Amino acid sequence: MLSVKEAETIICDLLQPLDSKQDRETVNLWAVDHRILVDSVSSSLDFPHWDNSAMDGYAVCYSDVQQASEENPTVLTIVEEIPAGSQPQVRIRPGEAARIFTGAVIPLGADTVVMQEKTRREENRVFILAAPQPREFIRYQAAFYRAGEQLLPAGIRLQAPEIAILAAAQCHQVNVFRRPKVAIFSCGDELVTPDQPLKFGQIVDSNLYALAALVKELGAEPLILGIVKDEPRALQETIAQAINQSDLILSTGGVSVGDYDYIHQVLASLNAQIHFRSVQMRPGKPLTFATFPNKQVAYFGLPGNPVSALVTFWRFVKPAIAKISGLRSGWEAQFIQVRSAGELKSPGNLETYIWGKLQLNNGIYEFHPAFGQHSSGNLINLSQTNALAVLPIGQTFIAPQENVLVLMIGFFVN
Ligand code: AMP
Ligand code: MG
Numbered sequence: 001m002l003s004v005k006e007a008e009t010i011i012c013d014l015l016q017p018l019d020s021k022q023d024r025e026t027v028n029l030w031a032v033d034h035r036i037l038v039d040s041v042s043s044s045l046d047f048p049h050w051d052n053s054a055m056d057g058y059a060v061c062y063s064d065v066q067q068a069s070e071e072n073p074t075v076l077t078i079v080e081e082i083p084a085g086s087q088p089q090v091r092i093r094p095g096e097a098a099r100i101f102t103g104a105v106i107p108l109g110a111d112t113v114v115m116q117e118k119t120r121r122e123e124n125r126v127f128i129l130a131a132p133q134p135r136e137f138i139r140y141q142a143a144f145y146r147a148g149e150q151l152l153p154a155g156i157r158l159q160a161p162e163i164a165i166l167a168a169a170q171c172h173q174v175n176v177f178r179r180p181k182v183a184i185f186s187c188g189d190e191l192v193t194p195d196q197p198l199k200f201g202q203i204v205d206s207n208l209y210a211l212a213a214l215v216k217e218l219g220a221e222p223l224i225l226g227i228v229k230d231e232p233r234a235l236q237e238t239i240a241q242a243i244n245q246s247d248l249i250l251s252t253g254g255v256s257v258g259d260y261d262y263i264h265q266v267l268a269s270l271n272a273q274i275h276f277r278s279v280q281m282r283p284g285k286p287l288t289f290a291t292f293p294n295k296q297v298a299y300f301g302l303p304g305n306p307v308s309a310l311v312t313f314w315r316f317v318k319p320a321i322a323k324i325s326g327l328r329s330g331w332e333a334q335f336i337q338v339r340s341a342g343e344l345k346s347p348g349n350l351e352t353y354i355w356g357k358l359q360l361n362n363g364i365y366e367f368h369p370a371f372g373q374h375s376s377g378n379l380i381n382l383s384q385t386n387a388l389a390v391l392p393i394g395q396t397f398i399a400p401q402e403n404v405l406v407l408m409i410g411f412f413v414n
Pocket of ligand 2: 253260304
């Protein structure tokens, strides 16, 4: 059986990002949040666009004010007022100053801005009460960025700072990767939808809803194929449809070794290459990964148990979707070391994932394992989970206050 690391390597090597030539769309800047940039962006503008003031104050000639002090102020005549957005009309000569505001263009002749707080105004004269540094409070044209240089690289997720940069560069339409399509279905004769009356022996399909939410959270588009019976024919039809309509297929259930677990048989009949059928982890051991080589579609057969389905999604599917989406870096599973607030136990023979919550205690993250029974069928104590503590094979115990590695699941989405 493969280790988690080996399984991860196989998945990451086989999955490739969407095609930057074909799988792209142009999106209005209002709608690009969380989308992934497909082309690098450069701007035809310098940043700042022109020399401008970083302060409210007075634009002056440095040589006039270099000796200025509280006791011996330099007195200058104000020849112009330059609000932000206006064009200066006169050249500043020795003995003169322009009243200037933050963001306004520096007038010709001036080379320094004296902040308002270091001045006193008397009608059309200004008293400079302290010597500034030469060139102080001027934001020079192109000091931050020169026109034509790369502004943003391809393959990054667009969030508030990047969107602000694009807006400033007047990129009101942006080329992004299209959203990957993820087909999802649940497999099991016992399953009913949440709105159906529950007959004795039946189980409500919760996986479909949870996985759809996770897929959306990652910026991908779920294609909901519903509940499929444990029947080879029905499964084959569903998977064949999914292959044609999606980039990635997720199913839950039907991948164990029971008599009604038909997924492997059906995958083989559709010429899938099954890369593995189980992984040394708990929960999540019966995880299947396959590809359809001629279609470039990957298939994750997640276990049916609701906790196992989510844990395997967080560990393997989330990075896979992030990579397919076009994200160039940071798509891998992210682990951080924190302090455990409780006892963590594992049988030691499988890499064990314990769900719980990271909480800040005096600025240090602590991992609190979820209360109640840690069973792969116990969905109830998954609520509020934002991290999974990982106990590697061979480690059976972590005492309170000891360090533990946790997989981030609730935030830091790249
Ligand atoms: P399986 O992997 O098909 O053997 O299913 C394992 C367990 O998970 C069984 O108790 C199933 O009833 C349950 N299960 C399977 N699929 C789902 C689902 N979509 N939602 C909730 N529970 C499920
Ligand atoms: Mg089943």
